[in-house]
Structure formats: C-alpha cells, structure tokens
C-alpha cells in the first residue's frame with residue numbers, strides 16, 4: 001500500500017509499530033534516515049490501523065524491518081465517502097480508516113478500534129454502537145446537517161461528542177430542489193425513460209410552465225431561502241410558510257411569509273424544507289393534500305417523514321396532486337416496491353441533495369476541522385451535544401438550565417403564524433445584576449431554536465445562531481429575596497399572534513414564567529394566567545369560559561381516548577370568566593384524537609374551547625449537558 005506524501009526517509013519499507021513498542025525511532029534500511037516515528041507519523045499518508053503499518057516508498061521491501069513506537073494520533077473511521085480535501089486534513093492528524101458500507105453488525109464489531117467516526121446519512125450510529133465502543137469513541141462527525149441517524153441521548157450518556165457540518169451543503173440541496181422542480185414540470189425523467197425504451201412519444205410528455213406560477217417554500221431556513229432566490233430567478237411567484245422566520249429576512253428577499261393555510265390553498269408548487277420534528281411529522285397528510293389546488297406539485301428534499309406517504313399516493317391516484325419529486329424517504333433506502341418510488345407521477349432521487357463534488361468537499365473540510373478540534377479538546381461551534389460549563393458550575397445551575405430551555409421550548413410552541421423576533425428574558429435573583437446569565441440565555445435560545453430548526457445550540461454558537469435567525473434578545477435581572485440563585489425567570493416572545501390566545505400577556509407578547517421546585521423546572525404562568533405544572537411530558541392547554549362541567553368534559557374526552565391524566569390545574573380570571581386548564585398527559589394524544597374531540601365538542605354545541613394547543617417538553621433533564629466530555633479529549 002503506497003502512502004502518498006511520505007517523507008523520503010521513510011519510503012519503501014513497511015514499518016510495524018505499536019502503541020507499546022519500546023523503540024522510539026525508526027531507521028529506513030535504504031536511506032538510513034532516522035526519525036521519531038511519531039513526528040513522521042503526523043506527516044504520513046493514510047495508514048491502515050488494522051495492520052498498524054505505515055508504508056515507506058523509497059525501497060521495495062514491504063515487510064516489517066523495525067518496530068518503532070509511534071505516538072499514534074487518534075484513529076478515525078471514515079464510514080461513508082468523504083471529500084478528498086477533508087481526508088487530506090484528517091490524515092495529517094489521525095489514522096484515517098476509510099471503510100465504507102459497513103453493515104450494522106460490522107460497525108458494532110469494529111467501533112471499539114476507533115476514537116472517532118465520520119458519517120453521512122447512511123450510517124445509523126445507534127445506542128448499540130456506543131455501547132460496543134467501550135468508551136473509546138470520543139466524537140461522531142456528521143458530514144452534513146441532519147443527525148436523525150445518530151442516537152444523541154446515547155452519545156451523551158457515553159461521553160461522545162456529536163458534531164455536524166450545517167452549512168456547506170445548503171446550496172447543493174437548494175440546487176437539487178430546483179432541479180427536481182424543473183424536471184417535474186417538464187416530465188424529464190419519464191421522457192428520458194421512454195426514449196431509452198426506444199419510444200418517441202412527444203405528445204405524452206406535455207409539461208407545465210413554471211414562470212408566473214406560485215411556489216410555496218415550506219420552511220424558510222438555509223435551504224428554503226436559497227430555493228426561493230433561485231425560483232424567483234425562474235420567474236416564479238414565491239411565498240413562504242415558516243412560523244418562526246423573521247419578516248425582515250423574508251422582506252429582504254422579496255418573499256411574502258404567509259400562513260400555512262394560505263400557502264396550502266394558493267400555491268401551484270410546494271418545496272419542502274422544514275426539519276423533521278414531532279410537529280412536522282406527517283404534516284402533509286390527506287387533509288392538507290385535499291386543501292391544495294387541484295394539480296398541485298410537491299418537491300421534497302427535506303426529510304421523508306414530513307409527508308404521509310399513503311396520503312400522497314392517494315392524492316396522486318385521484319389526480320388532486322399532479323406530480324411529486326422526492327429526494328428523501330422515511331426509511332432509506334425505501335425499497336423497490338415503495339408505492340411512491342414505483343408511481344408513474346413521481347420522480348425520485350436517492351437522497352442526492354448534498355451530493356455535489358463541491359458540497360462534499362465543503363462538508364468534508366467542515367467536519368474534519370470540527371472532529372480534529374474536538375479530539376484536541378477544543379470547544380466546537382457545530383457541536384450538537386456539547387457540554388456547556390465546567391462540572392462545578394453545572395452542579396449548581398443544572399435545574400435552572402432545564403428551566404431556561406423549557407421556557408424557550410414552551411414559548412416558541414405557542415407562536416402563531418407570524419415570526420419570532422423579539423425575545424425578552426427576565427431573571428429574578430438574589431444576586432441581582434451579578435447573576436451570570438450567559439448559560440441561561442444560551443439555554444433559552446436552545447429551547448427556541450432546537451424546537452423549530454436543525455440547529456443544535458451550545459454556549460459557543462448560541463448568540464451567532466440567534467443573530468442568524470434575526471432574533472433580538474433582551475435580558476433584565478430583578479433582585480429578589482431567597483436562598484437559591486434564581487427565584488424565577490420568564491421568557492416573552494414579541495409576536496403578533498399565538499396558537500393559544502391565553503398565552504398573550506397585556507403587552508401582546510407570548511409570556512411564560514417558571515421557577516425550580518425540588519430541582520424540577522416548574523411552569524408558574526402562561527400569559528396572564530397562573531398555572532402550576534412541572535415542565536415535562538405532554539401538557540394539554542385548553543381555554544374555556546369558566547362554567548360547571550367543562551372540566552369533566554375534558555376528562556371524559558381524554559378518558560374515552562384512553563389517555564391518562566397525570567395532573568390538571570385550572571386558572572381563571574374570575575368566576576364565570578376566562579379560564580384555562582393545563583392537563584398533564586401520560587401519553588401523547590395523536591392529532592386525530594385531539595382533532596376529532598375538538599370537533600366532538602363543537603358538534604355537541606358545547607365547545608367553549610378557544611384553542612386546543614399541545615405543549616410538549618423533552619425529558620426534564622437537558623439532553624446534552626455532560627460535564628466530562630471535553631476533559632476526555634485532552635488526551636490528544
């Protein structure tokens with residue numbers, strides 16, 4: 001095996017080295033040069049760790065001639081194709097083993113040999129993989145945006161840092177979205193297949209023009225906004241739906257932000273660019289397709305799970321949706337018999353959005369730099385489950401960290417169809433202005449952005465990510481009495497509307513306030529209503545006019561849906577006046593259940609519910625504050 005770029009002195013001879021070998025130097029029998037193998041090692045080309053060989057190319061021999069110790073760099077498994085520019089950087093610092101297409105069992109069997117692994121979307125890094133690593137795996141590097149193929153909780157529990165490359169493939173994905181939109185409108189794939197079968201049937205492939213047609217960009221983030229620019233260049237009228245995007249950003253691009261309903265009912269083409277989250281799962285379903293203009297066309301280069309595949313098939317079969325172009329699938333590969341892969345009105349590509357040479361070189365460099373920095377123990381801005389603070393600080397702040405994240409998560413879920421821009425955070429603390437709020441501020445940002453975007457927030461990137469999203473954050477500290485460092489804190493989002501009108505305070509902001517009780521983050525206030533609930537699991541918020549029987553009606557509905565209530569609090573402005581209920585649920589009611597029962601109440605004419613809004617929190621503990629992770633990396 002010839003290793004490129006080897007120093008002359010080490011050419012031609014295979015040097016066997018081990019971590020424990022006594023000798024510190026190697027001597028090339030040809031050139032006689034002596035080098036500390038460790039120093040030379042860092043400059044060597046790729047070395048195959050399973051053989052523990054570094055090959056020298058100045059002589060012909062390729063067998064062990066000396067045992068030298070090598071201050072080995074870390075060993076990194078490159079499990080999916082990585083751009084050469086990134087590989088070259090990696091091989092200067094580590095032993096890079098490029099072994100692609102490992103089966104899950106093969107990955108589990110090998111992973112304990114490596115300090116880091118670099119993947120794309122095709123490798124599932126499961127809990128089993130982390131367990132098999134026996135604590136050696138320090139970094140998972142995702143050469144792309146989505147990390148839905150990595151068990152983040154297991155990574156954190158095993159002290160493994162996950163980093164990604166969130167920007168380098170954005171343009172590639174946007175270009176692919178546009179390519180699919182154009183191919184769709186002119187039946188390019190079907191026409192090509194027809195000609196390859198020896199046909200010349202021009203009349204069969206009459207397309208539809210795109211100039212002047214309305215494109216709805218669903219998810220106006222990095223990729224969505226790049227698609228919008230390009231579509232405008234093609235003469236399309238571009239609207240966007242993104243409840244969390246800033247008006248300023250949309251205005252700057254000449255794009256009109258619209259409500260979900262308006263987008264669905266007015267667009268000719270749809271380009272999907274939202275992340276797969278609990279609120280976007282199966283977002284495009286029978287009801288949504290049914291409300292689209294007849295002949296609508298769908299392009300999905302986001303994530304397969306945002307479309308209900310069976311619903312799309314039904315819409316294509318009945319002609320309501322004219323065509324679809326899919327680059328992503330809920331399960332990948334989707335299988336040859338997948339109903340949409342075989343459908344004549346659908347064109348498919350095998351998750352190619354990021355597959356340009358430029359994008360892959362870009363993500364390769366981005367991810368290798370992040371992996372190398374992490375292995376060196378440096379803070380990494382694209383870390384997804386990075387530790388935030390030194391262990392001693394974390395012990396004191398942990399409960400408040402969950403409170404801050406939970407308040408951000410709750411507030412953004414209450415946002416209606418308008419943007420998120422002004423965030424006001426207020427801390428009540430005996431420390432007054434001496435309270436160090438950096439961590440709490442970052443956690444609020446995390447709670448907001450990780451609920452709605454693919455971003456992963458840590459102390460390094462929190463403010464930058466917030467700035468990139470156009471968020472304006474203000475903080476205020478009020479001195480309070482008490483023994484704990486934080487008596488309470490509140491998060492207010494300045495926005496024109498809320499999914500739950502009772503969440504608006506007297507200043508027309510979405511307002512949530514909480515505290516910590518027995519180390520558990522606790523929600524005390526929503527809007528102007530006092531509540532009293534622990535911030536975990538699923539909470540059903542309902543608003544009604546205070547009257548006998550409404551509580552029982554709610555309980556009856558949930559009981560009939562076999563959903564157990566863990567707690568229930570009621571708050572009202574006065575007897576017979578406005579009231580809200582916060583109902584803790586042991587299980588997540590499926591949308592159909594809550595939708596039906598909402599209608600059920602309406603049918604009975606007793607529906608006094610202004611809005612049914614589902615709040616959900618992840619587990620009460622933060623999913624990435626593991627204090628020892630960066631200490632491990634000091635080894636290199």
Ligand SMILES: NC(=O)c1ccc[n+]([C@@H]2O[C@H](COP(=O)([O-])OP(=O)(O)OC[C@H]3O[C@@H](n4cnc5c(N)ncnc54)[C@H](O)[C@@H]3O)[C@@H](O)[C@H]2O)c1
Pocket residue numbers: 145146166169170173218219220221222223224241242243244245273274275276279280301302303327328351352353354355451452453454455
């Ligand atoms: N096919 C590919 O190869 C490829 C390449 C890159 C990215 N992607 C995927 O595309 C998606 C977008 O990537 P990105 O980098 O633009 O992410 P991003 O985080 O920059 O943008 C996502 C946008 O979706 C918005 N959003 C969240 N929930 C929404 C909802 N319910 N309705 C409407 N908008 C909502 C967010 O506010 C955000 O602006 C991700 O899922 C990513 O994994 C796929």
Ligand SMILES: O=C(O)[C@H](O)COP(=O)(O)O
Pocket residue numbers: 120121122143144145146147169351352353354355
């Ligand atoms: O999330 C992403 O970055 C894209 O889906 C690209 O995935 P890939 O790296 O497997 O092409």
